[in-house]
Amino acid sequence: MTLWSAAAINGYEAVIKLLFDRSAVVKRMACDMDKPLWHAAMNGRQAVVQLFLDEGANIESKGVNDRTILWAAAENNHTDVVKLLLNNGAHVDPVDTLRKTPLFGAVENGHQAVAHILLDKGANFELKDVDNMTPLSWAATKGHETTMKLLLDKGSDIEAKDRYGRTALFRAAENGNQAVTSLLLERGAKIESKDNNGSTPLWWAAEKRHEEVVQLLLDEGADIEAKDSQGRTPLLGAACRKSEADLEDRKFEAIKLLLDKGANINAKDSHGRTPLSWVVAGAAGIVVKLLLREGASVEAEDELGRTPLYWALVSAQQRYACFLLDKGACIDPKDHSGETPLIRMSRDGHNHYVEFLLDNGADVELKDGNGMTPLSWATVEGHEATMKLLLDKGSDIEAKDRYGRTALFWAVDTGNQAVTSLLLERGAKIESKDSRGKTPLWLAEKRGRKAVVRLLHDKGATKDS
Structure with a gap:
């Protein structure tokens, strides 16, 4: 930090004067004054700011995020500095990198007096930042009730929507601010307004589980069954x-309240x-x-x-x-494809849940829409341990699907030698025929499963079978 900035931050007016007296170069290079001037404004050093202005400093000089000295003063609630800058011709609505003006800085921080000064000087209260949020939206988000009243009294659009299609009421409800929500409703905010996702203020209050705001909105007539674009009600959002x-x-009380x-x-x-x-x-x-x-x-x-x-x-x-x-x-509900929970768990090889379902009475022989049993699916996916579990629980090794295929057919079809061997060891019929009269050996040869073909031959399968 330079001596200039240190003096500006701390308001050492005499030091600043001395530096100016001894630094003709600085007087010719106003850009060198920008940072200490910005520091002076940010820290409310009115006399120091005046000194810099008297020496020709750029009143529109910018600091962090392209914020002017007026921005710095407004954000930090320095009313006297704000007045000084405006009276000296500072632009009332300079935008920073987020398209926010000094009014945003004052409003977001609840600095009502500064906001009032800026508005009296013509600050545009309908400007939107990069998220299309207005000062009113930010006041609602932050819960600054008195600042909101000021903006509303000035005519701020209560239904202005941000990039997500949300009004100030959404922001108040989402953040659980009952007083601000009540104020907006009293001023005519639309209670059934919907954002880009079709959600209402009640949906957001419920999703965040703000019981008091949920109660308020329901008392004011909000639709308890209003659905968003995905068909979700406030209860679903809350749960x-x-x-x-x-x-x-x-x-937890917000969910009980909805019920x-x-x-x-x-x-x-x-x-x-x-x-x-x-x-x-x-x-x-x-x-x-x-x-x-x-x-x-x-x-x-x-x-x-x-x-x-x-x-x-x-x-x-x-x-x-x-x-x-x-x-x-x-325990065995079938979905539209005929799949039961046991079939799904067997297909995925989740042995713990397979055992859990079987212990609770799941039917090991129920078939899906294609006639596939849990054993058939475990075989298709190569889950050897799951197959053993199902077989130990009495699964029919010869159960056939809609194509007349047993689990052995699916084992050779996938070329899984270990699974094929397991089924044969457990007594699977090597000469079984499907609905077309084909055997597992025929299928293995057609699929080019050489290792499985050799295994079947070793187990006694014949060519003409």
Whole structure:
């Protein structure tokens, strides 16, 4: 830091005068004054600022982020410096790199007096920054109620939307500021306004679990079932969080409030999924328990015919699967392709969940729409350990799919020698024929599975079989 800047920051007027008296070069090079002048304005050193201006300093000089000395003074609430600069001809609306003017700086920090001065000097309160946010939007975001009143009294557009299509009401609701939300509603803000994603202010208040704002919006008539572009209601938005740590008791109340106010607990989004279907995939356990206690359907199917149990299992949420089963969820629901949870877990090789399902009564022989059993799928994917588990639980090794193929056909089709050997060791019929009369050996030869062909020959398969 230079001596000039140090003196400017600390308001050492005498030092500045001495430096000017002894530095004719500086007088000829106004650019050298920019940084200390900016520091003086930022720190409210009115007399020092006046000295620099008297010596010909550039009143529009810029510092960090292209912010002028007026910006620095306004942001830091130095009313006297702001007045001085404006009276000396400073431009009232210089924009920084984010397209923000000094009014933004004053408003964001709740400096009402500075904002008032700027507005009286003609500051444009409808200018938008790089995110298309107006000063009013920022005041709502930061919760500066008195500054908002000033802007609204000046005629600021209460329905101005930012780049996300959100008005000031959205910002207030999202940030949980009840007083600011109430003010905006009193001033006529549209309660059912929708952003670019089709979400309403209530949706955002619910998603952030701001109970007081949710209550206020509902009392003012907000639609509790308003859906966003993905068909998600405020309840679904409120319910879906990823961890227990993200759900403190106070915020839990927002979800209960929505339910108490009659929110449809089984409302489906555009994919046909209910709040329960989503929360069992990894939200907080306290929410899962609440929805189940309040009567959420454990059998609600989405657009693919999948129930909450399916989503709990594919999301590795065994605890939630237990909750669902305790509430009577079917262990073997079929989706539109005929796939059951056991088939999916077998196909993915998740042995822990395969065993869990079998221990809870899952049918090891149920087939999907193509007649494939859990064993067939485990074979296709080469999950040897899963196959052993299914076979140990009594899976029919000769069960045929719609093409008349047993698991052995799928083993040779994929060329998996280890899986083929396992099936043969467990007694799979080597001469089995599919619906076209073809054998596993024929298929292995057609697919060019040489190692499997040799294995089949070694096990007694014949050419004319």
